[in-house]
Structure formats: structure tokens, C-alpha cells
Amino acid sequence: MTHRTAVLLLALACCLPALADQAQEIATERARIAAERSRVEATFQAEQKTCYRKFAVSGCIEDAQAWRSQQLSDLRRQEVALNDLERKARSADRMRELQQKQADEARRQSDAAAKGQAERASREQRAQEKAEKAQAAAAREGTGKAKRPRSAPAPKATAPRTPNASAGPDANENRHKFEERQRQAQEHKASVEQHQAEHKKPAQPLPVPP
Template sequence: MLQTHRFAAMLALALALGFAGQPCAWALTDAGAPTEAEIAAHAQREETRARIQRERDALDQQRRKDEAACYQRFAVEDCLSGVRAKAHEVQTRLRREELQINDAERRDKTAQRLRSIEQKQQDAKDAAAGAVPRTPTPRVSASSRAQHESDARERAARQQTHERTRQAENASRAAAQPGREAEARERFDEKQKAAEERRAKHRQAKSDAAASGRKPAGGLPTPP
């Protein structure tokens, strides 16, 4: 609500300045409604124009006083040349400022016209397709853009952290894999060795039984 009131106040100021007969007056036209930023920029430009005009008036009064004082001196022409050169320097600076704000104003008007053309083209497409003309897309405020960018950065940071954690876990598993394989081979070798020892004992027992005439014991189970 506060932003709406502020926008309405700025719009009223722009309209008042537009109808005040300024040299480069800016007002609402068929080029489309200005944005809040454009209205604020226009108000600032009108303030600058008023300040330039005040400086010009003061400069003109001061120049006349200085020229009158020159006529009381011996070197009148040299004095007048100095006064006029100083006034010309200030006038040049003020004119440069004025041209800059005029250029900015033309850019704003061009942007408004482009928006109006795009809106009319879109409305024509909607009408041809039998659709209801769309309402202008609300402009995203600077604070909203900043919040969206902050959220995007946070999501990217979380994704990077997750990716680094996953890579570390994979590296840890890869580093531990050779150790597990070595343990498995060692257990297999131990089992094979134990089985071979049992078979050797069984053969020795059969040999001893055959030598003593005893019936040999039953065979050993097949090792896993």
C-alpha cells in the first residue's frame, strides 16, 4: 500500500511537471505508462533542470555586475574578456549537464514506446487466437530480484557441498577396496592352507594304518 501511494505521488509530480511547459517536458503519452523508476528519474531530471536555470540566472546577474565594474577600470576590454570567458565556461558546463539529462529522457521515452509496441503486438496475437488480452506482467522489484539471486546462490552452494561429500565418500570407498580384497585373499589362503594340512594328516593316517594293518579311518569331508 505504501509503495502504491508513493508511486501515485510520483506520477502526480511527473504529470504536473509535464504540463508546466518545461523545455523538455515529459508526460504520459500513447507510448505506454512509465515505470516507477522512470518517474523517479524524470523527477530528478526536472530538479536538475530547475537548478541549472537558477545557476544561469545567478550567472547572468553576476556577469552584469562584473561588466559594470570593468568600466570603472583602466583596461576595460581585458576585464570584459575575462568576465565573459568565465561566464562562457560556466554556461558550457551547464549546457553539458542539460544535454545529458535530455539524452536520458529520450532513452526513457524510447523504452516506453517499445513496451507499448510489444504490448499491442501481444494483444493482437491474443485476440487472433481468441484469447483474452493479457495483463501486463508485474515488474519484479529490486528487492525481489536480490532475494531470488540469494536463494539461487544458496541452492548452488548446497549442491556443491552435496557433490563434494559424495565425491569424498566415493574416494573413501575406493581407498578401502584394496584392503578388503587383501583381507579376502588372506582368508581364502588360510582356508586353503588348513584344508591342505587336513588332507596331509589324513594321508599320513592312512599310510600309518596301512603299515600297521589297521583299517583306515573314513575320508575327510570335501573342504568348501
């Protein structure tokens, strides 16, 4: 494993939640691994040709194959580690998405509960204000009825009555005037009758027959 690959894998492992933001780096590292694999294959092919020109061909080829196998295994380990980190990053992304959805749902439910509570409080406030207005209106109506005088009954066609003495100063004065007029009328009537009686000639007696 190269030093650059080890550093990258360590950085990815430490910063796993940010792996989605490093997709370009991962793609670059995969391309590097693929290029390294191609270079190893090309080097192995060239080494085989060189071995055929040597006296100990078998040993040379075996050494080249061992080198090739070691290089490819190292590249394979790098690729597996990179795949593992990428899977963990995708899992972390899915977990973050789920947590975000749960947070959004909790916030939505909280907002709905707060809105429902505000609406209930508003309805209760309106109902209380309506009841208070109705109570105030009923109180005003009751006060108006208590202060409103009753309509006096229509007077009957009867002889005038002597005003009530308990009706107040004006009523007492009217009563005295009425009584005075009644007294004067009676005195006048009696005077007239007396005058007529005084001036009325007595009837002449009938003549006694002879």
C-alpha cells in the first residue's frame, strides 16, 4: 500500500460523515488503483520477456509472478478498504437522512400541536367574550326594565275625583283650589235659592163662597 493511499484511507475513516463531499477524491483514488493495476501487469509482461533471455528462466518468471501477486494483492486490499469506507459513508448518509426526516416530522407535529393549542385558546377566548357580552346585555336589559315606569291605565269616564293629598305640594294646591271652587259653587247655589225664596210671592187663598 502506498503512503498516499494510506493517508487517504485514514482521512476517509476519520471524516466518514463527510465522505459524500469527497466523491471526487474517491473516484480519483479508484482511477489510481486501476492505473496501478495496469502498470503492474505491464511490468510483469516486460519482466517475463526479460526472463526468457536469461539462463534461469523459471526462477526469473517465478520471481516476477510473486512480485505481480504481491502488488495486485496490495491494490486489492486498498480497493476493499475503499469500498468498505464507501459503504459506511452511504449507511451514514442514509442514517442522517432518516434522522432528518424524523426531526422534520417531530417539528411538523410540534408545529401542528402548537397551532391546535393556539386555535383552541382562540376559540375559548371568543366564547368567553361572547358570554361576557351576553351577560352584560342581559344586565343592561334588566336595569332598563326596573327603571321604566309602568304605563298608567286610561282614565275612566267618571265624575272628577278629589285630588290625592299625598301626591305632593302641587297636588295639594290643586286639591285646595278644587275644594274652594266646590265651596263657592255651593254657596252661590244656596244664595240663589235663598234669593228666589225671599222674592217668591205666597199664593192667594181662594175666596170664601157666600
